[in-house]
Amino acid sequence: MNYVIGLDYGTDSARALVVNAQTGEAIATAVHYYPRWKQGLYCNPAANRYRQHPQDYVDVLEATVKEALAKCPAGTAAQVVGIAFDTTGSTPAFTDSTGTPLAMLPEFADNPNAMFVLWKDHTAIQEAAEINKACSEWDTDYSAYEGGIYSSEWFWAKALHVLREDEAVRAKAYSIVEYCDWLPALITGVKSSKEIVRSRCAGGHKAMWHPKWNGLPPEEFLTKLDPLLAGFRDRLYADTATADRSVGHLSEEWATRLGLTTNVVVAGGAFDCHMGAVGANITPHTFVRVIGTSTCDIMVAPYDEIDRKLIRGICGQVDGSVIPGMVGLEAGQSGFGDIYAWFKRVLEFPLRNILQCDDESVYDRIIPALTAEAEKIPISESTVIATDWMNGRRTPDANQLLTGAITGLTLGSTAPAIYRALVEATAFGSRAIVDRFREEGIRIDQVIGIGGIALKSPFVMQTLSDVLDMPIKVCRTDQACALGAAMFAATAAGIYDKVEDAQRAMNSGFACEYQPIPENVTAYEEIYTKYLKLGQFTEFGE
Numbered sequence: 001m002n003y004v005i006g007l008d009y010g011t012d013s014a015r016a017l018v019v020n021a022q023t024g025e026a027i028a029t030a031v032h033y034y035p036r037w038k039q040g041l042y043c044n045p046a047a048n049r050y051r052q053h054p055q056d057y058v059d060v061l062e063a064t065v066k067e068a069l070a071k072c073p074a075g076t077a078a079q080v081v082g083i084a085f086d087t088t089g090s091t092p093a094f095t096d097s098t099g100t101p102l103a104m105l106p107e108f109a110d111n112p113n114a115m116f117v118l119w120k121d122h123t124a125i126q127e128a129a130e131i132n133k134a135c136s137e138w139d140t141d142y143s144a145y146e147g148g149i150y151s152s153e154w155f156w157a158k159a160l161h162v163l164r165e166d167e168a169v170r171a172k173a174y175s176i177v178e179y180c181d182w183l184p185a186l187i188t189g190v191k192s193s194k195e196i197v198r199s200r201c202a203g204g205h206k207a208m209w210h211p212k213w214n215g216l217p218p219e220e221f222l223t224k225l226d227p228l229l230a231g232f233r234d235r236l237y238a239d240t241a242t243a244d245r246s247v248g249h250l251s252e253e254w255a256t257r258l259g260l261t262t263n264v265v266v267a268g269g270a271f272d273c274h275m276g277a278v279g280a281n282i283t284p285h286t287f288v289r290v291i292g293t294s295t296c297d298i299m300v301a302p303y304d305e306i307d308r309k310l311i312r313g314i315c316g317q318v319d320g321s322v323i324p325g326m327v328g329l330e331a332g333q334s335g336f337g338d339i340y341a342w343f344k345r346v347l348e349f350p351l352r353n354i355l356q357c358d359d360e361s362v363y364d365r366i367i368p369a370l371t372a373e374a375e376k377i378p379i380s381e382s383t384v385i386a387t388d389w390m391n392g393r394r395t396p397d398a399n400q401l402l403t404g405a406i407t408g409l410t411l412g413s414t415a416p417a418i419y420r421a422l423v424e425a426t427a428f429g430s431r432a433i434v435d436r437f438r439e440e441g442i443r444i445d446q447v448i449g450i451g452g453i454a455l456k457s458p459f460v461m462q463t464l465s466d467v468l469d470m471p472i473k474v475c476r477t478d479q480a481c482a483l484g485a486a487m488f489a490a491t492a493a494g495i496y497d498k499v500e501d502a503q504r505a506m507n508s509g510f511a512c513e514y515q516p517i518p519e520n521v522t523a524y525e526e527i528y529t530k531y532l533k534l535g536q537f538t539e540f541g542e
Contacts, residue, residue, distance in 0.1 A: 001020065001022070001079055002020075002021040002022065002079060002080075002081045002490075002493070002495055003018055003019065003020060003021060003027065003072075003076055003079050003080045003081065004018075004019050004021045004080065004081060004082040004083065004084070004486045004489035004490045004493065004495075005017065005018055005019070005065065005068070005080060005082070005083045005084075005486065005489065006019060006083075006084055006086075006275075006279075006479075006481075006482035006483055006484065006485030006486030006487075006488075006489060007061070007064070007065075007083065007084065007085045007086070007183075007482065007485055008086050008272060008275075008276075008479065008481040008482035008485060009057065009060075009085060009086065009087040009088065009179070009180075009183070009272070010088060010272060010292070010481075011088055011118070011119075011120070011292075011293055012033055012034065012037065012038070013031050013032060013033040013034065013060070014031070014032060014034070014057070014060040014061065014064055015029060015030070015031045015064060015479060015481075015482050016029065016030050016064035016065045016067070016068040016482070017029045017068070017479050017482035017483060017485075017486060018068050018069065018071075018072055018076065018080070019483065019486040019490075019506065021081065021082070021486075021489075021490040021493070021495045021506070022495075022505065023505065023506065024483065024486075024487075024505060024506025024507060024508065026477070026479065026483070027071075027072050027073075027076065028068045028069070028071035028072045029068055029071075029479060029482070030063070030064045030065075030066075030067035030068040030071070031064065032059075032060040032063045032064050032067075033060070034052060034053075034056035034057070034059075034060060035056060035059060036052075036053045036055070036056050037052050037053075037056055041053070042110075042112040042115060043112075047123065048120075048121065048122035048123055049112065049121055049123050050117075050118040050120050050121040051112040051113075051115040051116065051117060051118060051121065052091070052115055052116045052118050053103055053115050053116075054093065054101040054103050054104050054115065054116060054182070055103070055104065057116075057179070057183065058186070061183070061187075061258075062257055062258065065258045065259070065260075066258065066259055069258075069259055069260075077259050077260055077261075078261060080260050080261070080264055081263070081264060081265060081489075081490075081493040081495065082264060082265045082266075082267060082489030082490055082492055082493030082495070083187075083250070083260075083264055083265070083266055083267070083489050084184075084243065084266070084267035084268075084269070084275075084485040084486065084488040084489035084492065085180060085183045085184060085267075085269045085485060086180065086269070086270055086271060086272040086274070086275035086276070086481050086482075086484065086485045087178075087179040087180040087183065087269060087271065087272060088118065088119045088179065088271070088272055089119055089178060089179060089180055089201075089202050089205075089206060089271040089272075090119060090153060090154045090155045090158065090178065090202065090205075090206035090207075091116045091117060091118050091119050091178065091179040091180075092116065092117055092155050092158055092159060092176050092177065092178050092179070093114070093115060093116040093117065093176070093177060093179070093182070094113075094114065094159070094162065094169055094172075094173035094174075094175070094176055095173070095174060095175050095176065095177050095182075095193055096172060096173075096174050096193075097174040097175070097192065097193055098191055098192060098193065099175070099177060099182070099185055099190055099191070099192060099193040099195070099196050101114070101115070101116065101177065101182065102114035102169060102172055102173065103115040103116075105172075107168075108168070108169070108172070111166070111168070111169065113162045113165060113166040113169045114166075114169055116179050117158040117162065119153055120153065120293075120294070120334070120391065121152075121153070121158065122152050122153065122391075122392060122400045123152070123158075123161055124152040124157035124158045124160065124161035125152040125157075125400050125401060126161075127152065127156075127157040127158075127160040127161045127164075128150050128151055128152040128154070128157040128398075128400070130160075130225060130226075131143070131150040131156060131157055131160075131225060132149060132150050134221065134224065134225050135150065138221060140213060142208045142210075142213065142217040142221065143208060144310055145204065145208075145210050145310070145316060145317055145318065146205065146206075146208065146314075146315060146316045147311060147312060147313045147314040147315060147316065147317075147395065147396075147397075147398070148310070148312055148313065149313060149397055149398045149399075150208075150398075151315070151394065151398040151400060152400045153206075153334075153394070153398075153400065154206040154207070155176070155178070155202075155206045155207040155208075156207060156208065156217075156222075156225075156229075159176050159229070159232070160225070160226055160228065160229060163226075163228040163229070164226070164228065170228065174193060174235060175193040175232065175235045175236055176232065176236065177193070177196060178198075178199060178202040178203075178206075178207075178269075179269075180199050180201070180202055180269030180270055180271060181196050181197065181198055181199050181202060181269050182196070183269060184197065184247050184248075184266050184267070184268060184269050185197070185247070186254070187250055187251065187254040187258075187266060188247060188248035188249065188250065188251055188254075188266050189248075189251030189252075189253065189254070190248075193235065194235075196237075197241050197245075197247040197268055198236075198237040198239070198240045198241065199240060199241070199243065199268055199269050199270055199271075200240040200241060200242045200243070200268075200270075200318060200319075200320050200321055201242075201243065201269075201270035201271050201274050201318065201321040201322070201328070202269070202270070202271060203216075203237070203240040204240065204316060204318030204319070204321055205271070205315060205316035205318050205321060205328075205330055206316070209237075209240055211319075214238070215237070215238040215239070216233050216236060216237070216238075217233070218233070219233050219234070241268050242268065242320040242321075242324040243267055243268040243269060243270040243274075243275070243488045243492075244267065244268070244324055244488055244491040244492055244498065244499050245267070245268050245492060246265045246266065246267060246268075246492045246493070247266050247267065247268050248265075248266050249262055249263065249264060249265060249266060250262050250263075250264040250266060265489070265492050265493040265494075266492070267485075267488045267489050267491070267492035267493075268488075268492070270321070270488070271296075272290070272296070272481045273290040273296030273297075273298055273330070273332070273481075274298060274321055274322045274328060274330070274484075275481055275484035275485045275487075275488060276288070276290045276296075276298075276450055276451075276480045276481035276484050277290070277298035277300075277322055277484065278322060278323065278484040278487055278488070278499060278503060279450070279475070279477070279479075279480035279481060279482070279483035279484025279485075279486075279487060279507075279508075280448045280450045280475045280480045280484070280507075281448070281475075281503050281507040282298060282299075282300055282322065282323070282448070282503075283300070284299075284300055284301060284302055284305070284326070285299075285443050285444060285445040285446070286299065286300075286444075286445065286446050286447075286448055287299055287434065287437070287444045287446070287447045287448070288447075288448045288449075288450065289430070289447060289448070289449050289450070289451075289454070290332075290450055290451050290480075290481070291336055291337070291449055291450065291451040291452075291453045291454050291460075292336065292337050292451045292452060292453065293335075293336065293337045293338045293341070294332060294333055294334050294335055294336050294337075294338060294391070294394070295332045295333040295336045295426075295430070296330065296331075296332040297330065297331040297332050297395075297430075297433055298322055298328065298329065298330055299328075299329040299437070299442065299444070300322050300323050300326040300327065300328055300329070301326060301327045301329060301442065302326055302327075303326070303327065305443075306327045309440065309441060309442075311329060311436075311437070311440045311442065312396070312397075312436070312440060313395055313396035313397035313398070313436055314329060314330060314331040314395050314396065314433075314436070314437075315330040315331055315332060315394065315395055315398070316328075316329070316330045317329050317330075318330075323499050323500065324498070324499065325498075329437075329442065331394070331395040331396070331433045331436070331437070332394045332395055332433070333388060333393075333394055333395070333426065333429045333430065333433070334389070334391040334392045334393060334394040334400070335388060335389070335390045335391035335392075335404075335426075336388070336426050336429075336453070337452075337453055338390065338391060339388060339390050339391075339404070339422050339425070339426060340367060340419070340422060340423070342390055343370075343418065343419060343422055344363070344366050344367055347366055347415060348363055348366070351363070370415060370416050370419040371419070371457065371459050373414075373415075373416035374416040374417070374419050374420035374423065374459065375459050376416075377416065377417060377420055379520055379523040379524065379527070380523065381417075382417075382420060382421065382424060382527060383408045383410075383417075384406065384407070384408045384409060384413055384417050384418055384420070384421035385406070385407050385408050385421060385424075385425075385527065385530050385531055385534050386404065386405065386406045386407075386418075386421040386422050386424070386425040386531075386534075387402075387404050387405045387425055387428075387429075387531065387534055387535050387538055388404065388422075388425040388426045388428065388429035389402040389403060389404045389405070389429075389535075389538070390403070390404035393429075395433055395436070396432055396433060396435075396436040399539070402538065402539060403538075404425075405534055405538045406418065406421065407534055408421075423459065423460055423463050424463060424467070424524075424527065424531075425531065426460070426464075427460075427463045427464045427466075427467035427468070427524075428467060428527075428528050428531040428532075430464060430467065430468060431467050431468055431528060432532075434468055434470075444470070446470065446471060446472075446473065447464075447465075447468060447470050447471065447472040447473070448472070448473050448474075448475060448510075449461060449464075449472050449473070449474045449475070450474075450475040450477075450480040450481075451478075451480070452478060454474045454475070455474060455475075455478050455511065458514075461474065461514050462514050462517070464514075465514040465515065465516045465517075466516050466517055466520035466521055466524055467521075467524045467528065468516070469516045469521045470516060471513055471514065471515050471516070472513065472514045473510045473512075473513045474510060474511050474512050474513070474514070475508060475510060475511065476508040476509045476510055476511040477508035480508070483506065483507075483508060486506065487499060487502035487503060487506050488502075490502050490506065
């Protein structure tokens with residue numbers, strides 16, 4: 001029997017999943033929260049600064065793998081043949097020449113600028129604007145395969161912002177590494193930045209890597225943007241690799257630390273939503289929604305269908321970023337579950353600060369209670385309209401300067417009515433993405449939902465189905481990202497020749513399917529028009 005381990009590194013925690021490589025059966029799992037992140041260290045939400053310490057990633061790696069293996073039958077560890085990571089992204093950090101993130105060095109241990117800049121960090125809005133201006137003025141638009149708009153959430157904007165802000169980091173920085181590339185390098189014993197295998201998924205979607213211009217944007221473009229970027233291109237990479245390939249074996253150190261053998265193959269890394277889409281059994285014409293704090297929407301298209309199309313306003317289209325041999329398409333919303341959590345925090349204020357209630361079970365009942373009451377409100381009475389831009393807009397047409405809006409409030413507006421409007425707003429934001437894909441000639445036949453909200457909130461999922469006027473299948477597993485990583489591990493280890501074979505053998509199937517309710521579809525068409533008008537007014541004042 002062969003086993004593989006899928007490691008899913010999310011925003012708040014990491015999960016290790018031990019999987020039977022032949023059947024996809026989950027043998028054991030373990031989840032650990034990042035200890036420093038959980039304390040709110042190194043972050044400043046008021047300034048949109050979100051940083052994570054690399055030591056958090058190391059700590060949970062050992063903890064999750066050991067705990068998961070301890071739950072398995074005796075002898076399982078000796079039969080593990082592959083391991084793979086998915087992570088958030090773009091989440092880059094500066095490194096020294098050995099490929100070590102600067103925050104792992106004593107002199108930078110408490111410097112947020114030496115840490116990984118989390119995907120949702122928006123401190124680089126100005127730098128993103130400069131990159132977009134430069135792309136529009138250059139002979140080649142290097143953002144063309146990122147939907148034509150570069151985001152503050154991505155690699156170069158974040159790197160430039162940190163270089164400008166921190167002289168100490170600037171003096172020490174040799175190169176830059178994405179989170180999903182550093183972890184495989186760490187456990188395979190890489191000792192040089194140049195030896196790190198770079199992810200096709202991360203490079204193509206966020207760093208403007210493309211074969212058309214021989215890899216990353218040229219030195220002339222980068223230094224014209226800012227001389228501080230001089231030299232980084234040569235110290236980064238020319239080539240990228242798809243995640244189905246081995247990047248090496250576990251080093252002796254990490255085999256010992258994890259309780260595994262040095263025979264374990266380590267697969268290339270990729271972003272969580274891309275491996276999650278594979279875990280959800282993505283196929284062409286399927287729109288996979290990874291629904292959590294934000295959403296990431298993934299599609300794959302055969303070469304003959306995508307041809308030379310450039311999809312406006314999405315997050316990227318990259319050959320092999322999801323399934324090798326197809327073009328991966330990415331879109332998403334900067335806020336989804338985060339928007340519900342924000343409203344929950346608003347309602348918590350008097351309980352925490354006036355009544356000083358410390359019973360967490362009370363707070364856990366807020367969203368279920370809101371949901372129960374919101375479901376009772378007829379769509380015809382959904383007079384409160386909101387946008388879903390509380391954390392800016394990722395797609396269509398990235399704009400992280402945007403803020404949310406709520407209109408139609410009266411003295412009779414209730415908390416459930418506002419909550420319903422927020423749920424509808426997240427569904428309308430999803431509809432805007434689907435509409436853009438279709439406007440650009442991309443066919444969508446079905447939707448697959450994965451993530452906690454997809455499994456736990458029938459109200460949200462039914463609203464989404466009604467607004468999209470499409471059936472939505474929900475993946476049976478709540479660990480689709482980790483399962484996808486396990487599929488890549490099994491392929492890299494040689495159990496399968498290609499990822500599609502691993503999908504067929506290891507997929508979890510679906511727990512349920514939501515069908516659009518015709519009368520709701522009709523009612524939401526009118527409200528969606530109002531959402532678009534509110535968005536137009538919010539963004540352009542017209």
